[in-house]
Amino acid sequence: xTTVHIPFxxxxxxxxxxxxxxxxxxxxxxxxxxxxxxxxxxxxxQGCAEALAARWVMDTAVEAADDKLIVANATGxxxxxxxxxxxxxxxxxxxxxxxxxxxxxxxxxxxxxxxxGRDDIRVLAQGGxxxxxxxxxxxVSGMFERNDDVLYVCYDNQGYMNTGVQRSSATxxxxxxxxxxxxxxxxxxxxxxxxxxxxIAMAHEIPYVATATVADLxxxxxxxxxxxxIHGARYLHVLVPxxxxxxxxxxxxxxxxxxxxxxxxxxxxxxxxxxLTDVQPIRQRMxxxxxxxxxxxxxxxxxPGGEDALDRWRAMAERNIRHYDLLGERS
Amino acid sequence: MREVLEGSQAVARTVARCxxxxxxxxxxxxxTHIVEALSVMARTGELADCEYVNVESEFSAxxxxxxASAAGSRAYTATASQGLLYMSxxxxxxxxxxxxxxxxxxxxxxxxxxxxxxxxxxxxxxRDSGWLQLYAADxxxxxxxxxxxxxxxxxxxxPAMVCMDGFVLTHATDVLELPTQEQIDAxxxxxxxxxxxxxxxxxTIGTMAGPESFxxxxxxxxxxxxxxADVIQRWSDRFHDTFGREAGGLVARYDAHxxxxxxxxxGANAEDIVVVAMGSVLGTLQAALPELRAEGIPxxxxxxxxxRPFPGGALRDAxxxxxxxxxxxxxxxxxxxxxxxxxxxxALAGTRSRIHSVVAGLGGRPIxxxxxxxxxxxxxxxxxxxxxxxxxxxxxxxxxPVGATEVAR
Amino acid sequence: MRQVRIHxxxxxxxxxxxxxLARAGFLAGHEAQAIPSFGxxxxxxxxxxxxxxxxxxxxxxxxxxxxDVVLVTDPTLLGPVRPFEGLAPGGLxxxxxxxxxxxxxxxxxxxxxxxxxxTVPATTITxxxxxxxxxxxxxxxxxxxxxxDITLDAVVQVFxxxxxxxxGAANAAAAREAYSYVKAELAGPTxxxxxxxxxxxxxx
Numbered sequence: 001x002t003t004v005h006i007p008f009x010x011x012x013x014x015x016x017x018x019x020x021x022x023x024x025x026x027x028x029x030x031x032x033x034x035x036x037x038x039x040x041x042x043x044x045x046q047g048c049a050e051a052l053a054a055r056w057v058m059d060t061a062v063e064a065a066d067d068k069l070i071v072a073n074a075t076g077x078x079x080x081x082x083x084x085x086x087x088x089x090x091x092x093x094x095x096x097x098x099x100x101x102x103x104x105x106x107x108x109x110x111x112x113x114x115x116x117g118r119d120d121i122r123v124l125a126q127g128g129x130x131x132x133x134x135x136x137x138x139x140v141s142g143m144f145e146r147n148d149d150v151l152y153v154c155y156d157n158q159g160y161m162n163t164g165v166q167r168s169s170a171t172x173x174x175x176x177x178x179x180x181x182x183x184x185x186x187x188x189x190x191x192x193x194x195x196x197x198x199x200i201a202m203a204h205e206i207p208y209v210a211t212a213t214v215a216d217l218x219x220x221x222x223x224x225x226x227x228x229x230i231h232g233a234r235y236l237h238v239l240v241p242x243x244x245x246x247x248x249x250x251x252x253x254x255x256x257x258x259x260x261x262x263x264x265x266x267x268x269x270x271x272x273x274x275x276l277t278d279v280q281p282i283r284q285r286m287x288x289x290x291x292x293x294x295x296x297x298x299x300x301x302x303x304p305g306g307e308d309a310l311d312r313w314r315a316m317a318e319r320n321i322r323h324y325d326l327l328g329e330r331s
Numbered sequence: 332m333r334e335v336l337e338g339s340q341a342v343a344r345t346v347a348r349c350x351x352x353x354x355x356x357x358x359x360x361x362x363t364h365i366v367e368a369l370s371v372m373a374r375t376g377e378l379a380d381c382e383y384v385n386v387e388s389e390f391s392a393x394x395x396x397x398x399a400s401a402a403g404s405r406a407y408t409a410t411a412s413q414g415l416l417y418m419s420x421x422x423x424x425x426x427x428x429x430x431x432x433x434x435x436x437x438x439x440x441x442x443x444x445x446x447x448x449x450x451x452x453x454x455x456x457x458r459d460s461g462w463l464q465l466y467a468a469d470x471x472x473x474x475x476x477x478x479x480x481x482x483x484x485x486x487x488x489x490p491a492m493v494c495m496d497g498f499v500l501t502h503a504t505d506v507l508e509l510p511t512q513e514q515i516d517a518x519x520x521x522x523x524x525x526x527x528x529x530x531x532x533x534x535t536i537g538t539m540a541g542p543e544s545f546x547x548x549x550x551x552x553x554x555x556x557x558x559x560a561d562v563i564q565r566w567s568d569r570f571h572d573t574f575g576r577e578a579g580g581l582v583a584r585y586d587a588h589x590x591x592x593x594x595x596x597x598g599a600n601a602e603d604i605v606v607v608a609m610g611s612v613l614g615t616l617q618a619a620l621p622e623l624r625a626e627g628i629p630x631x632x633x634x635x636x637x638x639r640p641f642p643g644g645a646l647r648d649a650x651x652x653x654x655x656x657x658x659x660x661x662x663x664x665x666x667x668x669x670x671x672x673x674x675x676x677x678a679l680a681g682t683r684s685r686i687h688s689v690v691a692g693l694g695g696r697p698i699x700x701x702x703x704x705x706x707x708x709x710x711x712x713x714x715x716x717x718x719x720x721x722x723x724x725x726x727x728x729x730x731x732p733v734g735a736t737e738v739a740r
Numbered sequence: 741m742r743q744v745r746i747h748x749x750x751x752x753x754x755x756x757x758x759x760x761l762a763r764a765g766f767l768a769g770h771e772a773q774a775i776p777s778f779g780x781x782x783x784x785x786x787x788x789x790x791x792x793x794x795x796x797x798x799x800x801x802x803x804x805x806x807x808d809v810v811l812v813t814d815p816t817l818l819g820p821v822r823p824f825e826g827l828a829p830g831g832l833x834x835x836x837x838x839x840x841x842x843x844x845x846x847x848x849x850x851x852x853x854x855x856x857x858x859t860v861p862a863t864t865i866t867x868x869x870x871x872x873x874x875x876x877x878x879x880x881x882x883x884x885x886x887x888x889d890i891t892l893d894a895v896v897q898v899f900x901x902x903x904x905x906x907x908g909a910a911n912a913a914a915a916r917e918a919y920s921y922v923k924a925e926l927a928g929p930t931x932x933x934x935x936x937x938x939x940x941x942x943x944x
């Protein structure tokens with residue numbers, strides 16, 4: 001008789017599923033009839049955290065909206081890998097217009113639904129960091145400022161990965177990209193620390209802003225659910241490691257996300273009407289090296305001459321820890 | 332009821348009576364009076380069941396219109412010049428996705444040098460964007476065209492620009508008769524989108540098409556454009572039958588003597604010089620040409636009402652036996668000549684035609700009746716070059732005098 | 741066809757004046773058209789607008805080059821903008837000023853131009869009624885007093901329709917006073933001669 005080894009999933013685990021939990025505590029993904037909004041057959045890379053995050057975000061939103069959700073998508077990996085004619089991996093009604101206008105298209109959908117008296121149908125817009133913090137920033141900001149009834153989700157992989165890994169204004173300091181090569185006296189991205197879109201969103205004092213990662217999918221789900229319980233402009237910023245762009249193993253996406261949070265590099269927060277309302281404390285502090293070292297885009301940091309850049313990373317982590325009280329020292 | 336109205340007001344009221352579901356607004360001269368008027372109507376309730384969205388750019392204006400149209404609403408916006416170029420990526424996109432948005436273009440020059448006055452450079456720059464382009468000769472037609480534009484666009488699933496000369500029409504006040512709410516409700520069918528973002532019947536709009544399928548996609552778009560000519564003519568005929576006046580169509584024919592618009596006017600004769608033009612200069616030509624007839628110059632007038640699709644067949648029919656054409660062109664194809672001239676030339680290819688391109692009225696330079704007559708007289712005496720810049724001043728770039736008025740400019 | 745050119749400064753309501761004139765002309769039974777010459781001019785810059793009346797359809801879109809009537813709503817423009825330029829022989833020029841016709845002709849360099857010059861202190865009159873230097877109604881009322889194209893009632897009516905309530909009433913009051921002023925001016929000894937001969941400058 002053959003035996004199969006089945007790992008025991010501890011109650012309260014963060015792993016996908018959570019079928020040992022009570023019904024009301026289970027994740028959407030644990031349900032046999034989960035929406036599978038981004039369904040099988042898409043062409044995302046192995047280990048793509050954006051695909052993982054989008055599936056969780058969308059399924060949670062679809063469930064929260066009682067299956068009445070319309071999605072506007074910016075140009076980018078997520079769009080390209082999901083909708084090559086004649087196939088579509090999207091189950092909800094979904095539209096892609098151009099790169100910079102997902103937020104505005106979503107506004108148009110929301111306006112139309114309101115004019116039709118269909119406020120029961122919810123609207124979600126999504127894009128990568130390029131479509132959000134760079135080329136699409138004006139439309140996103142306009143949507144925020146008007147407080148249009150749209151949840152905007154940015155999947156931040158810190159660069160233009162769809163076009164072959166070029167620098168965006170979300171690309172962090174010293175990162176190697178195709179347009180910030182790791183050569184010369186200042187290898188990698190010479191300027192910038194990655195534009196903080198959550199702070200920009202908070203400055204608009206919109207009803208809800210949150211950040212999340214794929215390292216804590218239940219937290220991501222919780223934030224989508226919270227966002228969907230609110231009307232008006234909402235913003236969710238999800239860190240999504242890109243194995244190709246970051247030069248990391250496909251198996252590392254979750255671990256890198258966790259390292260980004262636990263090192264203080266990526267604060268996981270919630271904000272309402274511009275006020276910071278919740279910060280996820282660091283549970284097991286990690287050094288920034290644990291985040292940086294597995295990524296080939298930072299390989300030059302660990303060669304002679306990389307010390308300055310490493311120092312900048314440590315300083316960035318310290319700043320975040322202080323600013324957001326990530327170690328809970330003030331509370 | 333005949334009333335005195337500014338062109339922009341006339342357009343805004345007519346658009347409101349077409350019952351749009353979403354109107355997007357971003358200011359740019361000379362289009363602003365239209366969306367200002369619509370904002371008032373949105374507040375007073377005259378524009379009912381409509382979301383009026385103040386956007387942060389023209390790019391977002393078109394994008395909001397795209398989202399609204401895809402979600403099943405009749406969507407409208409207005410722009411001009413730099414604004415049209417700023418939204419151009421989304422303009423092409425709307426056409427590719429078959430979203431029947433209607434947009435007023437208050438035609439204005441494109442900078443640099445920055446210039447807020449009228450010519451046709453803006454819409455001409457987007458002539459291949461896949462939108463219908465319908466040109467108004469006067470403010471009555473500008474208002475009326477919006478009614479047919481919604482009908483045509485929605486039947487074809489092709490978005491439509493209604494082009495009206497900036498300032499010359501948008502800011503001019505004329506005696507007009509607007510279609511009433513009851514008339515428009517009876518004439519214009521409700522918007523029933525053929526593709527819509529529907530939660531009960533989900534669809535994916537805006538997929539990527541690879542090399543295997545892109546050519547055929549464009550070819551089908553081309554075929555629909557060919558269909559558009561018949562649809563435009565049919566709605567124009569229906570408008571004429573219902574309201575008793577002309578609005579749009581493919582070309583505008585004029586009586587050979589009175590220069591009144593006359594759809595029954597016969598084609599031109601072999602000895603006729605035919606002046607082809609588009610937009611408000613047609614009115615000035617109507618006023619200017621009778622004097623030439625009186626002088627014995629055989630001149631006819633022909634208006635292009637639909638620039639996209641370009642009505643090659645209707646143009647050839649109206650030209651009849653004449654092969655001597657003077658095109659008054661308000662947009663310049665640098666190094667070649669007028670943009671409209673190029674289209675007329677293509678429509679007449681292989682017909683041994685003599686075509687003059689007269690570039691006039693760029694950046695708001697007034698087109699004067701006497702200048703038009705001068706050009707035609709010279710065409711008649713075989714003294715007009717193939718390309719002429721009307722009223723071109725010699726000696727470099729003139730400086731406007733202190734206190735310059737439009738006349739002095 | 742009657743053609744009118746209006747000179748003024750940005751903020752004086754020149755464009756409104758042209759539109760109101762077209763409306764008043766329509767009420768008088770004419771086909772009418774108003775064409776503002778819009779620029780990027782700001783408040784205070786010279787502005788010009790045009791109006792046409794006819795008994796048949798008005799089709800031309802060219803600016804008015806040979807006006808039958810010129811309205812000048814700011815006397816400081818008389819020199820710079822050459823308001824008599826292109827004026828049809830025997831044309832009518834109405835100037836908002838507290839001075840007289842000979843002074844106007846001197847300022848405009850138009851001593852010998854074949855024209856009837858009417859002066860009216862439209863801004864002064866408007867300030868007493870409206871409290872704002874927007875003399876459009878008073879200017880149009882002066883025009884109604886000096887020519888047959890429009891009536892005082894029509895001027896009052898179009899301003900009241902555009903500005904219902906107190907502002908319309910104040911414009912109406914200004915219009916009536918300006919109308920009476922010009923009627924009296926035309927009936928007076930000097931201007932009686934002027935209207936008849938059109939040579940008031942040389943006589944003065």
